Amino acid sequence: GIQVEQSPPDLILQEGANSTLRCNFSDSVNNLQWFHQNPWGQLINLFYIPSGTKQNGRLSATTVATERYSLLYISSSQTTDSGVYFCAGYSGGGADGLTFGKGTHLIIQP
Amino acid sequence: KAGVTQTPRYLIKTRGQQVTLSCSPISGHRSVSWYQQTPGQGLQFLFEYFSETQRNKGNFPGRFSGRQFSNSRSEMNVSTLELGDSALYLCASSWLTGTTDTQYFGPGTRLTVL
Numbered sequence: 001g002i003q004v005e006q007s008p009p010d011l012i013l014q015e016g017a018n019s020t021l022r023c024n025f026s027d028s029v030n031n032l033q034w035f036h037q038n039p040w041g042q043l044i045n046l047f048y049i050p051s052g053t054k055q056n057g058r059l060s061a062t063t064v065a066t067e068r069y070s071l072l073y074i075s076s077s078q079t080t081d082s083g084v085y086f087c088a089g090y091s092g093g094g095a096d097g098l099t100f101g102k103g104t105h106l107i108i109q110p
Numbered sequence: 111k112a113g114v115t116q117t118p119r120y121l122i123k124t125r126g127q128q129v130t131l132s133c134s135p136i137s138g139h140r141s142v143s144w145y146q147q148t149p150g151q152g153l154q155f156l157f158e159y160f161s162e163t164q165r166n167k168g169n170f171p172g173r174f175s176g177r178q179f180s181n182s183r184s185e186m187n188v189s190t191l192e193l194g195d196s197a198l199y200l201c202a203s204s205w206l207t208g209t210t211d212t213q214y215f216g217p218g219t220r221l222t223v224l
Contacts, residue, residue: 030210031211033212033213035215040217041198041200041217041218041220042215042218043200043202043215044215045212045213045215048211048212086153090210096155096168097143097156097157097158097166098145098213099155100145100152100153100154101152102152103152
């Protein structure tokens, strides 16, 4: 299966700051998603973005499929943005489901 | 439209017992996937069911099994529980197969094995 690397593993920012989270894949993917896991454990779907750029409010994501990476941008951070951000992908052809990275633990301080 | 629901939310079992977890997908979704999340291994794929058939299976022992009913609700069963089975179990549903479509996750079942 594919390998998914996320960086940075931890990030502490002040409220109002901007941040960029990165996800690298070892192989091309045809299903790429970003999730936010809240403190209660639920994974909230942020973007389904196998290629291109999408925006949703203060969040945006860009996937460069040919270079096997994706970026998640968070602008004007709020304390409610705190949590763990995961990217996950599927390369196709195998028997596995989505492969997740280890996540970026984001803390937004007031 | 209601989201993915999972029951129970919390469960405490002892080693050697078996457990059944339930997942109800978003209405109209035919795919249900199960994932295990632990601090050490992170999120790992267990299996996916689509239209009552197991489509994919992750690298887990045979003690982990599942099924899907005609209304797309799914159950997973873990037999002969081990301490290492303590984890958050998440299910996700999608319109199409989970590998080609957006997956929506439920709140999870937190299993503790004593």
